[in-house]
Amino acid sequence: MARIAPSVLRSYLFGGQVPARGCLRRSAVRSPALQRSHGTQASLAETDPAPSISIPFRKQLKDEAKRRKVEGSGKKAKKDNQKLEDWELTVGIEIHAQLNTARKLFSSAASTINDVPNTHVALFDVAMPGSQPAFQKETLIPALRAALALNCTIQKTSKFDRKHYMHWDQPSGYQITQYYEPFAKDGHITLYAHDGIAKEDGDRIDIGIKQIQMEQDTAKTISQPGDIHLLNFNRVGLPLIEIITLPQIHHPSTAAALVRKIQIILNSVDACVLGLQSGGLRADVNVSVRRRDGEEGENEYSGVKGLGKRTEIKNLSSFKAVEDAIIAERDRQIEVLDAGGKIEGETRGWTIGSTETRRLRGKEGEVDYRYMPDPDLGPVIIGQDLIDHLHESLGVLPDHEINILVDDYGLTTKDAMSLVSLNEGGRHEFFRDVVDELQRLAPEQDLKEAGRLAGNWVLHEMGGLSNVEVDEEDPLRMTSDGDCIVPSTELAQLVHYLDTSRITGKSAKKVLSELFSSGGWKSTKDLIDEAGLWFTPLSVVDYEELARSILDMKVVEQILAGKDGKINFLVGQMMRKDGDGRVDPQKAAVVLRKLIEEFRE
Template sequence: MLRRLTTSTKESFRLLPEYKFKCGVEIHTQLKTKYKLFSLSQTGFNDNSNTKVSYFDLGLPGTQPKLNPEALYLALKACVALNMKIQPFSKFDRKHYFYPDQPLGYQITQHFQPLGKDGVLELSEFDNASGKIAIETVQLEQDTGKKFGDVIDYNRAGTPLIEVVTKPDFQDINQVYAFIKKYQLLVRHLGICSGDLETGAIRVDVNLSVNDNPRVELKNLGTTGDIVNALKYEYTEQVESLRSGKEIAQETKSWDGYTTKSSRSKENAIDYRYVPDSELPAINLNPDIGDEIKAAIPEYPDQLLSRLTSKPYNLQLAHAKNLLVEPEHLHYYETFFDKFNHPDANKWMFQELITAFAKLDKEFDVNVISPDVLVEVARSDYSLVSKRLILRHLVENQVSLEKAIADLNLASDSQAIDINELCREIIKLNPDVVKRIQDGHNNAIQVLVGKAMKVTRGKVHAKEIKNAFDSLL
């Protein structure tokens, strides 16, 4: 019977000191380029099948590869970000295997002389983990096609990849999870890759061994949740095998969401018959190129998180990480913060502005309400309820601030705002008072009336306001 990783086993899982967990990861990362690695076909991820292919992508005889310099630059950028030693001389090799998604009959990669060697990525307080993870190599290579049942889509064939190979430095599963999340944030922030696991832009294989027995490679891990659960399951499987006196076989396994299943025995390098590529020249680099790229790179995520969570910003870590994922949002926030220069700046950005979008089930769009308009709303003399009504109106109707104020009848002291809309907003903001009213404490409605009177500055009769509340409640 297959043993499934249930909620209870997930919660009770723990590493056993007498069974040492040892893990390394291989991360295949699609580079964010316009064209493929060795052809002028455009990269496309959601296009109709086989619409982004050239003769070379399909392996037609007589076609030759030509290296895309943009892909090389992004690969070098990744090397710098991962503290790699960039090799002044690197070259391409052919990794032979026959499979329908690989029309050339081989994959062009960098097995013998890769672009980068001997790097390290350190986990910090921002990752909820610690430790230095050594990185063996960064190789520039091409992606394969993708099989859908009986159909093979070659749109992905030839898409530029880097393969990042770590040493088996992971001593627990939390480190693996933290490393992958940190890597995602790093390549996304620096514009190297979209950073998505779900779309296949990042694909992770993990190699696990227990007590230095032969390692098992786990493939087909689509999310960080899959990676964590597959490692828990496989570790438990290997521990049980060792306890029962069985030997661990070196093999490759897949993950179906519940169990790991054997796919094939693990190949060695000799099985792929690596040979130097005869059609691609070697890559010769200036020894100072790493320093030049590093000088052009903006703040690293850790530096940016440290700045945003410190004075004067004092952002929550979760908010800071969200801003890193969306560069436009980060620029908006920093612009607004500099202009507003008020202790409530974070409140206006995250509790008021973004909430106004969320209440209308809309994604935050930096073009709808400019930082200047948000500053003007925040500094206005209107009550908080009125300001929220203005933000909601701006998001919903995408009009100017002046028109929003006029539409809501806030422009003139002699005019009243929409009483029903005002009362609805006050009801949303005071659920505890509403519950008291619903529980039979009828006089509690006067609390809501008082709040509405304060907003309207006494220019609307209390009876009219009470009638609106009675109707709405």
Template sequence: MLRRWYCHRFVSTARLYTSSLCAQRKCFSTSTHCRFHATAVDEAEVAPLRKQLKDAARASRHQQVSDTNGKDQLRRERLKDWELTVGIEIHAQLNTSSKLFSRASADWTDVPNAALWPFDMAVPGSQPLFQPPVLIPALRAAIALDCDIRPRSKFDRKHYFYHDQPAGYQITQYYEPFAVNGRVTLTQQDGLAPEEGTLHIGIKQVQLEQDTARTQQHDEETSLIDFNRSGHALVEIISLPQLHSPQAAAAYVRKVQSILYAVDAATTGMELGGLRADVNVSVRRFDGATGNHSYSGVTGLGQRTEIKNLSSFKSVEDAVCAERDRQIDILEAGGKIEGETRGWSLSNPGATRRLRGKEGEVDYRYMPDPDILPLHIDNDLVAHFRSTLPPVPDQLLDMLRLSYGLTADDAGALLNLDNGTRLLYYQDVVSRLTPSSNNNKTAFGVHVGNWILHELGALLTTTETEWHPDLIHAQQMSDLISLQLKGQLTGPSAKKLLRILFAGEKEPVSVIAERENLLFQSMNDQEYVELANRVIQDHPKEVEIVQKNSKQAQGKLKFLLGQMMRHGDRNRMEAQRAEKTLRSILMP
């Protein structure tokens, strides 16, 4: 039945093609078999159809690629006349046990409005009470971002009215923040394009401020407010407008998040809502005659717009790209950019949308908070944190390359995988292999990196398993690698043993290897000779070429060696001894 159905479809397709040919030749016959094509439908007739369909599909793909390349080329040509400038404000939740101005727990529960003190909901008569432990992760963050810590800072009120801010103002540090003049360095390893080189992005200031409540849309007419997040301690990290590409903007946010993670300053990253970014975007035309950038004939930055609450690195890159193109379209059409706040939706990722007019300093009516005393930070405290700060990503990258011998790609992968837990696991395995009297980690670093990143990483990918250090205990992994380095496990046997451990086997590696007959037991000389003679007998032509020492001799010798490895017991064979045996017989 299947064959009949297939043949029917096969013939029908051929007839449709024949009819189309008749139409092209002005044939008005209603019969498929007209005088131009009065032949049976056979393979000779079907073959051109198949080829034509394949050629058409191939041409379509080439056309799509050509169109895309053409559009990209037009975009690149267009962007030569414009410079993009981006400044970014990052809001990161600090890793604290209490909120900024109340003793309410910062460890939220799933129960809405359960982690609250009166001040978090602006109950009349309640007063802010600064929580000193909040300063610890804040200082870690600012020092890791290479900021100057000011000995005296103050809190201000930023007024706006929205249902997630019950007091009608947010407490922040606008005029006198606790940290200023920081810097983040970006390289190609961080995701920059090669032509961008190395970028040093200035940080204007880092300030403490309150987080807002969370809004949940219940239905079209009802919003629910959860105040558990209200009052949580944030740091706002404000960059200078020194980013000039969407890729650099995303790389900057990613780098800041990795720094905050490294020094244990932030709770979670963008993926869990613990870090959010507001991007300020402007464009200005490049004046080819003078070599300067200008906006409306006046040197300086263009009118900026702000895109709020971006929650992923991809959103940062895509939103900047979309807003850049929108502004260029308006300016090239003779329009004017309005200062406004815009939004970005993952459900409509093609363009930004207007939310409201852009508020300025006057709109927010900043004023010193009369209920909170200035914050004084002792220089000795700052010095203590500088001396005890964990290494930041750039320092870790250098350490992995210089001390462990890893490539930049492998070192970067270890830094970025699994919030640093893969890196800790890697260092644990290396330390178990390195004798206490020997600090030379490069002897094992590359080998361990290959097993953890590539071999174990492949198993994680193919089985869609989430990484956890307890999947394979560090001691088991170090024992496996040790056996292979000692020559007691071949490559295939070691990979098989890794799969057994990955499946959950907790016994010692040596016990498993012996039970599964994986330990290497070398063949004796007589066994190598017998195997070599068997291969030589089966391949006389290749043997003749090798013995004549012609140009193809080396290739044929490798072929014969491959045959030995293929037909022998790979768990007992050594390639070097096999090749030595072959050479001794064929070229005595």
């Protein structure tokens, strides 16, 4: 990058005003950051001052999947990608999670990534000479909650270190982290079959967590054509925790399941409210392979000896990317070793839709980073009373929540898992609101019955609405608090009308679609009134006329000959012909039997 005059840099950082010429253009500076995921570079047209349109991340994944399906990638089926006969895969994961705090880690600037670029920047954030770090002690609270939820031992005394490297997104030339004495160690996370682990791992597996450390984030780079890079310093200094697992993962799907579950846990304890696809969580995976023939590897990672040489894949931005990148890198290493080559310790990258990892740079080690204690920051002392208070107020963790949904609300494990994981916990909150309203409308209703009714509509019927092809990434506009474009009270009213036979299932689905389309501005009752969808039961005469219209003499003769099960075929014919869902199968069967007996005489 060309050198920028300090006066220009100061006005860019603190006032948002820069000359129209040169590296930093006024129109681009005023444009919001275009991408959420760390490490992904957005581009602006060289001559167009308008910002590029941001494509929802979910749509990117769908488009890439369609492209691969058309082109045919030749990859193995997913079920065949988890087990190797001659090689053992070993994976360790480092997860960076943005803490849910109001301030940055070492300055009082607001902790936000969504506002206008470079409007929340303190002097220390950009390493202005003479500025000093001031540890914001409130950032410790969500970090401790995360560590407790991950079964870690809290260190009463922890210290900050400097990790040195030069890059334009790190103004000071070093990152403040906790390499030697982190605030939490020796945790673990338990993964179950319903979490999506590989079948080879059985019903459950425990993955150790070596340590969790606090550290500061870097600035965000937005690249343009012509080797021009814009920097958003709103993100520099944001408080992160880095969760470092032990290399105890041996299957790609288990690695993806671990990242997914850690995201759910962090959200459940309000430690990190932005997920992987929103840029609040970033995963780096360390991958190595070794032969199963008993020959030990020559390398060591996180205290585990005998492993193959590892490579690191940086900044994976989806659960699918975690699994796919591990598979690609595993296969690349095996191919190199089978050909008599050696694996180089290096950092590699992964692009959505790719089938291969790519080299970024040689792998830095402890010596390269020149770790040293930060002389400007004292130790962090944590009292036992704070640890006890946070532990007692931690609340219900996801595994316990799933058990409650299964045992008390009558849901399947799969549905319970979906509720807890969707919309960063918002779908679960919405479900609870619907159940509460259902029990208010029908106090005599059993909790399990209400839970199953609500679960079907909240997950499956509303899931169908989410598949509507719209430009929004989340068409339901579901928040983590359970607010939604379809109000929970209106959905509960709809389910109650259906359960009490005041509307049919077909009509209920039609009303749900209208609730979604209207954005919640119309009530369930008004929509039913307007469309005339209230259920009108069929009279005995109506049943008889409908039954006569579908009678098939061949079927009647079979029933008279003793094949009584054919009655169900005729009942189905009646239900299909009615079309409005008003036919009661039991009443229809009674009427049919009466008419068929007339033929016997």
